Amino acid sequence: MKLSLYSNAIDFIEKGIDDFIQGEEVQENWFFKYAIINISQGVELLLKHILREKHELFIYKDIDEERPKKTVDFSTAIKRINNVYDIKISPKQKDILIRLRDIRNDYVHYEVKIDNYHYAAAIISETFPIIDQLLRTYLNTKLIDEVSEEIWEEFIKIERIHRDYYKELKSKYNLIKLGNEVLFCASCRMKSLITIDKTVKCVYCDKQYSSLEEAIAQLPVDKVKIQFIEGLINEKKLQSLHCPECRLSSIVFSEELEEFLCLYCNENTLFHDDIIVCSHCLKTSGVIVRETDRDGIIEQYGVCLNCQHNINPDSCDYCGEMSFHLNYLEIDDYDSILDNGAPERVGMKLCDYCYYQYKKRCNTRYSFE
Numbered sequence: 001m002k003l004s005l006y007s008n009a010i011d012f013i014e015k016g017i018d019d020f021i022q023g024e025e026v027q028e029n030w031f032f033k034y035a036i037i038n039i040s041q042g043v044e045l046l047l048k049h050i051l052r053e054k055h056e057l058f059i060y061k062d063i064d065e066e067r068p069k070k071t072v073d074f075s076t077a078i079k080r081i082n083n084v085y086d087i088k089i090s091p092k093q094k095d096i097l098i099r100l101r102d103i104r105n106d107y108v109h110y111e112v113k114i115d116n117y118h119y120a121a122a123i124i125s126e127t128f129p130i131i132d133q134l135l136r137t138y139l140n141t142k143l144i145d146e147v148s149e150e151i152w153e154e155f156i157k158i159e160r161i162h163r164d165y166y167k168e169l170k171s172k173y174n175l176i177k178l179g180n181e182v183l184f185c186a187s188c189r190m191k192s193l194i195t196i197d198k199t200v201k202c203v204y205c206d207k208q209y210s211s212l213e214e215a216i217a218q219l220p221v222d223k224v225k226i227q228f229i230e231g232l233i234n235e236k237k238l239q240s241l242h243c244p245e246c247r248l249s250s251i252v253f254s255e256e257l258e259e260f261l262c263l264y265c266n267e268n269t270l271f272h273d274d275i276i277v278c279s280h281c282l283k284t285s286g287v288i289v290r291e292t293d294r295d296g297i298i299e300q301y302g303v304c305l306n307c308q309h310n311i312n313p314d315s316c317d318y319c320g321e322m323s324f325h326l327n328y329l330e331i332d333d334y335d336s337i338l339d340n341g342a343p344e345r346v347g348m349k350l351c352d353y354c355y356y357q358y359k360k361r362c363n364t365r366y367s368f369e
Contacts, residue, residue, distance in 0.1 A: 006049045012042030014147045021154045032120035040104035047077035050138045074101045093130045125160045129168040156189040166191045178231030186218035211256035217266040229263045239305045245269045253285040253305035276324045278304035286311045316351035327355040
């Protein structure tokens with residue numbers, strides 16, 4: 001087996017994350033011992049790799065020697081990075097990393113003392129945003145891209161991880177909240193979404209969503225998703241309908257997507273024949289709603305989920321039939337010629353049958369005969 005300096009660093013960090021996950025699950029101090037040792041070792045190798053990316057000699061303690069062999073120690077690596085790179089490791093980040101290093105040295109060279117697993121877990125947890133910052137700043141990558149998908153899925157379930165990353169991100173960004181909950185990204189599961197104009201972007205994994213509705217619809221199905229759906233509908237005062245699949249009041253019209261979407265099922269679950277054009281906003285955002293009264297009589301009415309106007313059946317301009325399904329169009333009226341000799345453009349609303357007949361004869365003059 002052969003590992004490069006960088007692969008060796010990531011291997012130690014990933015093993016440390018695995019120990020950390022197991023320690024959180026069983027609340028056993030021994031796992032945190034090995035998590036601290038492995039993560040600290042991985043960070044030291046990562047710092048050396050960052051230096052070597054700048055120049056291969058920078059990882060050595062005495063770079064003036066003809067054939068240097070001894071590499072820099074932990075604290076010297078941090079100091080040298082700050083000397084050779086424009087972007088610095090902050091004093092706060094340095095203190096956290098050095099404390100982790102010191103605890104690791106005690107465990108390896110002296111004795112192990114962990115009185116409170118929460119304390120040990122907190123020391124490890126606050127290191128991860130710094131590791132991610134090192135990867136992003138100096139190597140143009142991120143932790144989620146370097147560890148296995150299985151490790152990341154378990155890692156991101158730990159609540160204290162969310163707290164430490166959120167603490168770091170909220171100081172830089174105006175993160176999206178619905179009610180009292182911070183919305184998380186469906187792709188990386190991080191609480192790291194911001195709005196840019198009408199779109200939504202994850203500042204951690206760079207995933208982009210065309211709308212807030214899409215960001216919520218792509219979340220995994222669970223109780224938390226229902227809370228976000230309710231929060232979105234209340235905050236944006238959206239008109240919603242019951243979904244025939246999940247039975248939740250979760251169907252909305254997304255103006256950005258220009259289509260209906262069940263926020264829970266993440267698809268349009270309406271029947272095609274129930275979707276109509278709104279006579280007010282002229283978008284295909286109306287729905288025929290059918291309700292049965294106590295006597296079993298079915299009542300139907302139309303409602304627009306975009307502009308929230310009620311839609312009543314109207315008469316076809318050609319046959320006079322009352323219908324919810326009217327097609328709005330402009331056609332050339334050759335019976336009304338303008339001064340320039342062109343036919344006048346007139347607006348019409350046609351039922352589906354008359355619209356079909358019109359389309360069959362659309363190359364002829366304005367006539368259904």
